[in-house]
Amino acid sequence: MFMTPLIAAPMAGGTTTTALALAAQVAGAFAFAAGGYKTAEQLAAHMAPLRATGVDFGVNLFVPRSTPLAASAALELAAYRSELLATASRYGAEVPLTAPPQQDPRVQDFWDEKIALLLAEPVPVVSFTFGLAPAEVVAQLHRVGTRVVASVTSAPEAAAAAATGVDALVVQHASAGGHTAAFLPGGGSTSAHATLPQLLAEVRSAVRLPLVGAGGVSSPAQAKAALAAGAIAVALGTALIRTDESGARPLHKNALADPAYTHTAMTRAFTGKPARALVNDFLRDHTATAPDAYPEVHFLTAPLRAAAAAANDPRAVNLWAGTGWKDAQAGPAATIIAEFLHEL
Ligand SMILES: Cc1cc2nc3c(=O)[nH]c(=O)nc-3n(C[C@H](O)[C@H](O)[C@H](O)COP(=O)(O)O)c2cc1C
Numbered sequence: 001m002f003m004t005p006l007i008a009a010p011m012a013g014g015t016t017t018t019a020l021a022l023a024a025q026v027a028g029a030f031a032f033a034a035g036g037y038k039t040a041e042q043l044a045a046h047m048a049p050l051r052a053t054g055v056d057f058g059v060n061l062f063v064p065r066s067t068p069l070a071a072s073a074a075l076e077l078a079a080y081r082s083e084l085l086a087t088a089s090r091y092g093a094e095v096p097l098t099a100p101p102q103q104d105p106r107v108q109d110f111w112d113e114k115i116a117l118l119l120a121e122p123v124p125v126v127s128f129t130f131g132l133a134p135a136e137v138v139a140q141l142h143r144v145g146t147r148v149v150a151s152v153t154s155a156p157e158a159a160a161a162a163a164t165g166v167d168a169l170v171v172q173h174a175s176a177g178g179h180t181a182a183f184l185p186g187g188g189s190t191s192a193h194a195t196l197p198q199l200l201a202e203v204r205s206a207v208r209l210p211l212v213g214a215g216g217v218s219s220p221a222q223a224k225a226a227l228a229a230g231a232i233a234v235a236l237g238t239a240l241i242r243t244d245e246s247g248a249r250p251l252h253k254n255a256l257a258d259p260a261y262t263h264t265a266m267t268r269a270f271t272g273k274p275a276r277a278l279v280n281d282f283l284r285d286h287t288a289t290a291p292d293a294y295p296e297v298h299f300l301t302a303p304l305r306a307a308a309a310a311a312n313d314p315r316a317v318n319l320w321a322g323t324g325w326k327d328a329q330a331g332p333a334a335t336i337i338a339e340f341l342h343e344l
Contacts, residue, residue, distance in 0.1 A: 004029060004030050005223070005344045006236065006337060006341055007029060007030045007032065007212060008020065008029045008032060008333070009237040010060030011237055011246075013037060014247040014249070016246075018049050018050065020247065020333055021033055021050055021057065022049060022053070024240070024333055025050065025053060031057045031058070033047045036060065036129075039110050039113065040114045043059070057123065058123070058126065059123050059125070059126050060129060061126065061133075063130050063133055064109050065131070069293055073292055076291035077291050077293045077300070080286075080293075081095050083289055087282065087304060091308050091313070093308075094303050095301075099297075100296075107296075119141070122141075122146050124146065125148075127148075127149035128148075128151060130183060130273070132183065135165050149167065152181065153180060153187040154182070154188040154199075154202075155202050155203050156188035158207045159206050162209055168210040168212065169203065169212065170214050171199060171213055171214065171231070173194075173215030173216055174215065174266070174276075175196065175215045175216030175276070175322055176214055177276050177277075177325070178237060178320040179274070180276075182274070196214075196222070197225045200230050211230060211231045211232065212231055212234065213231035213235070215322060216322050217239065218327035220339065221343075222234075223343075223344060224344065227344065236337075236340070238321055240336065241320075242257065242329060244331060246333070252314075255278055255280075255314050256278070256328050261278040261280070264277060265277065265279050265283060267283045268290040268297065270290075270305065270318040271297050272292065272293040275318070275320060276323070277318055278325065281315040282315060
């Protein structure tokens with residue numbers, strides 16, 4: 001389905017630039033455009049140059065939460081807002097008084113308009129994360145000739161995804177950088193401590209779909225192990241953050257190479273959804289209290305994260321990183337991709 005065993009993972013929030021996706025494509029990887037956080041107009045501009053190459057590519061979207069925030073989470077959110085005030089004042093930043101409501105297009109991540117765009121101007125592959133696209137949307141995409149990929153983190157999630165009619169799965173292990181793709185409580189996981197190859201084998205026995213392994217793949221040897229466990233391809237995320245074409249902030253790229261950081265951890269502190277990041281002050285201070293409220297927490301912390309970044313202060317910035325972050329190299333993306341492809 002992907003014609004290559006290497007995939008440049010979608011990294012929304014600025015890391016996947018059009019230039020990074022194009023460089024990955026030219027180097028022989030399958031490139032994903034990152035549709036998350038973008039409006040339809042921004043997505044159209046991001047993917048136009050990829051479409052122009054004539055080479056297959058994918059577009060990744062976030063599946064928005066379909067229900068309003070739980071009452072308990074709303075209460076915790078208010079408490080969390082108070083907790084953030086001191087941190088925000090250090091950066092001269094505001095903490096918004098309220099989060100945008102459920103029906104706000106930003107909370108819906110501009111879902112309707114982006115699905116409309118992808119149906120009007122079809123692309124070869126669309127992948128989803130944070131949840132399952134309704135079977136009807138999968139069918140609509142199929143009718144316009146698009147193959148559909150769902151992201152899952154466990155065998156139960158894989159079975160649920162298969163039931164919606166998707167063509168392939170990204171199997172994301174907990175070692176992955178950035179947000180988890182999990183959508184069942186606790187990821188629906190029965191084996192939280194399995195390695196990526198073990199997780200792939202488990203999912204392999206639950207569904208017959210082609211699988212892409214993602215999470216912690218930082219060396220060709222790890223990529224090979226995932227392929228040997230039954231994946232048709234592996235996705236690189238963290239391994240590409242420091243590349244020349246990546247749009248990650250310099251402070252994020254530098255942090256990945258800074259020996260002062262010694263761990264990554266999963267946290268809801270930045271956005272309200274578990275995500276793996278380098279352990280910094282903000283993560284340490286707020287992980288225990290951050291509510292399960294994505295994307296409300298994302299909007300609450302956005303001004304203070306932006307202010308910290310503008311002050312070139314990584315202590316309150318979301319430094320997304322997978323467990324293999326120490327292997328992430330700077331330089332042209334093509335060099336890194338060529339190194340992997342050479343050995344696969
Ligand atoms: C900075 C960053 C942003 C990410 N954004 C997205 C995204 O927009 N959509 C998505 O499906 N996955 C996203 N991910 C997860 C990657 O697609 C992929 O699953 C993960 O990076 C693989 O693990 P690794 O980081 O250890 O290579 C992101 C990961 C990182 C590090």
